[in-house]
Amino acid sequence: MLRVQGFPNRLGVRGWVGGGRWGMERYLYTLHRLTGLGLLAYFLLHIVVTASRALGEGAWARAMDTVSGGVFKVGEYLVFAAFAFHAANGIRLVLVELGFGVGRPIEPVYPYKTSLDAQRSLAIGALAAGAALAILGAVELLVLR
Amino acid sequence: MSDATAKEILYRIRRFEPTRDRAPRWQAFTIPRVPGMTVLDGLWTIKQTQDASLAWRSSCRMGICGSCGMLINGRARLACNTQVSEIDAAVIVVAPLPNFDIIRDLVPDLSPMFDAHAALMPYLIRDDAREQERPTGEFSQSPQELERYLQFSYCIKCGCCMAACPTYATDPVYSGPMPLAQAQRYNADGRDGGFLRRRAVLGGERGPWRCHFAGECSRVCPKGVDPAKAIQLMKRDLVWDYIRLRKEQCPAAVMSKPKAGTRRPDIPEPPPRTV
């Protein structure tokens, strides 16, 4: 086969963001990745902070002092909200990726109905569950505590 | 919305001439607006009246051959299947399909897609090669069995889904929606016995596991193939297979012809054979 050297045109991370015309599942996909990376960053920070205990009680107390300020409280809540979304959307993805809720193959008749339409209620349910969890977390972390 | 009463329409086209340009550039063309014109018609008008060097691929002009996939106002679609009047903007912006190298102007290099397609063995795999070469009859298939793959068989290999997929945008190892949907088209075909051979590719890093159902492939597919659905059904099959719950498919046998019978008097004899 004839091979030519073309001009590279792969979108890279720009392809995650897309334009303003993409559908809901595209945004959920991007948000799922971003919250996943956020949770990973939190875990790394968490390891660093708890590791300070190995340096003695004083170091531990200083570390706890540093992370107990108002900014960290809001940051902690954002981590929880990211967890709430990631968990709820993750359950939707597990179901969908096991073929549940996407419907059976059908004869394509225009205007096409796709698996996205078939699983839309699942996506809305997952968002609602994530939002409910995030609101409960806000009450617990930011109001009651 | 583009103004349907306007006499002219503006095209902005991403150009790239490898022997001259170091990077793609934009060029504008104003052409007469004709009722019922497609984006492809506009490209032809530009080529015939303003710049004969403009390059793209097209053939059938009716959404059948899959040659004219382009990025039109930010969305991957077929130029021949897109009316200028349905574009919600005053300017028609045309660029080559992203995620593929640009050979020239609007011509993408689709060979990575076809390589991935070929690697997934998109044909019936059976032990009885002789029967396939010299058929003695038809392989049996019920209408219900046909429905399990028919939707996926409408693919015209235009590559629009590959250009829209955010996973393929960052990951050249991923086979992408078109090849995977075609692998599922054959895996789901009752006449096929090639699941285990395709599994060798599908179970690895080129398989469906990098897809996380962003669904763009299904949203842009001009033929309603719904590759996202095919990929999720494929994942289910692979998981069922992994936990040993997948029912092995025996490739459908050749249907036996009716042996004896009396012809109904109201059915005429067939015409004599000509070859």
Ligand code: SF4
């Ligand atoms: S699945 Fe649809 S968008 Fe993708 S190549 Fe086939 S016809 Fe084109």
Ligand code: SF4
């Ligand atoms: S559903 Fe999968 S293959 Fe289709 S666009 Fe999304 S990530 Fe890509």
Ligand code: FES
């Ligand atoms: S020219 Fe054949 S699909 Fe557009």
